Amino acid sequence: EVQLVESGGGLVQPGRSLRLSCAASGFTFDDFAMHWVRQVPGKGLEWVSGISWNSGNTDYADSVKGRFSISRDNAKNSLYLQMNSLRAEDTALYYCAKTLEGTYLSDAFDIWGQGTMVTVSS
């Protein structure tokens, strides 16, 4: 079964850091670009960041650029999101998502995890 499982969310104070992880299984992880998408409960979807299959290309939404860093470890079938200088507006459910075809960084997302909640509050 193709599966993505996020972890690492929690309550964190403004200005602090948090690292999210996404464990992939059921597919050849290093064939596919991967992304993070977030959603404030009750609101819409916001793309956060993406990384190509070989980590050669990464990209970020303007709202997180310079504060968040995406990475992957293909040997461990894992995707990460290092979040620094967190703000209250970063509070959201964070999903990892697999690209449909894999070759391109920018692609539709055919598999999503269930998300991990990040709450930034003092």
Add this chain to the structure above:
Amino acid sequence: EIVLTQSPGTLSLSPGERATLSCRASQSVSSSYLAWYQQKPGQAPRLLIYGASSRATGIPDRFSGSGSGTDFTLTISRLEPEDFAVYYCQHYGSSPSLTFGGGTKVEIK
């Protein structure tokens, strides 16, 4: 940055009726890079349509996508009880243009 505007915000329909959801882009986009997702409460989004009109694996044929340029449409030919959900369009032409529309909620009338 391309902005996607979805309308209506809420669509109230009965099972068996036809649903027509709109997604308008702020500038012309390639239809190759337009997707639709369905999201039910407490669940992750599910890919329905990619490339504006191609159904994803396992998606029933009552779901169809169409459009080009700046105007795209998701049509559900006959609403089933499990189709009542929120639907999002997405443009994925080129980073950072990976944008989502604000969503359309399809609710039971």
